[in-house]
Amino acid sequence: MIQIDALPAFSDNYLWLLQDVTRRQCAVVDPGDAGPVLAWLDAHPGWTLTDILVTHHHADHVGGVAQLKAETGARVLGPAGEKIPARDEALEDGDRVEVLGLGFEVIHVPGHTLGHIAYFNQDHEPPLLFCGDTLFAAGCGRLFEGTPAQMHASLSRLAALPGQTQVYCTHEYTLSNLRFACAVEPENPEVRARFEEVSRWREQGKISLPSSIALERATNPFLRVSETSVKKIADERNGQEIRTPDGVFAAIRRWKDQF
Numbered sequence: 001m002i003q004i005d006a007l008p009a010f011s012d013n014y015l016w017l018l019q020d021v022t023r024r025q026c027a028v029v030d031p032g033d034a035g036p037v038l039a040w041l042d043a044h045p046g047w048t049l050t051d052i053l054v055t056h057h058h059a060d061h062v063g064g065v066a067q068l069k070a071e072t073g074a075r076v077l078g079p080a081g082e083k084i085p086a087r088d089e090a091l092e093d094g095d096r097v098e099v100l101g102l103g104f105e106v107i108h109v110p111g112h113t114l115g116h117i118a119y120f121n122q123d124h125e126p127p128l129l130f131c132g133d134t135l136f137a138a139g140c141g142r143l144f145e146g147t148p149a150q151m152h153a154s155l156s157r158l159a160a161l162p163g164q165t166q167v168y169c170t171h172e173y174t175l176s177n178l179r180f181a182c183a184v185e186p187e188n189p190e191v192r193a194r195f196e197e198v199s200r201w202r203e204q205g206k207i208s209l210p211s212s213i214a215l216e217r218a219t220n221p222f223l224r225v226s227e228t229s230v231k232k233i234a235d236e237r238n239g240q241e242i243r244t245p246d247g248v249f250a251a252i253r254r255w256k257d258q259f
């Protein structure tokens, strides 16, 4: 039985803490800051941090890794294609790792960064996905290193995971992402309903995560670039017809960058 909690960090990051309550062992995903994790361990005597999972090299995801490893001896897992502090295991697409008794499959998802990976566990009920800054709730990461075609391919792989998969991304960007989603698909009732629901949650100070793959397929414009409605508005903004889903994705991503 794994319990998953968000430890807030910086202004809008979540450090996901996976807890094996029986064995009193825990693992953390993308600790950009060691502070919240060490505070949690202080408040929970008898618990051990066994693993640190890293999705990509940005400072807000790796800033606390070296200190946490030094203080706890936890194993550091991270992408093979990027420079990750104190990394013990360099992971590539298709690798399998065991964390707290759960088997995770590594999915290489270039776009936000070139070596970015996601961790997917299919055996858990429901399945779990830790996807860093690639797929966000109702959005996706900026293209700092990769091309639109790479990011579109990465998101398509994640969109093909089972619908009930719980999506644990790193940032609380959902409300502003949904504001954009409403601009892309003003006629989509599910987008509108989600915008209203998340607005209520945020007013109450509630976290908007995790999401699910099914909800993302229904409301995330970046997973919907093959829908006629999304293509049409991309064509309008572009001033001429865009012929490929990669092209529609690129146009929507460019629009969001200025939104």
Ligand code: ZN
Binding pocket: 056, 058, 061, 112, 133
């Ligand atoms: Zn990032």
Ligand code: FE
Binding pocket: 058, 060, 061, 133, 170, 171
């Ligand atoms: Fe980030």
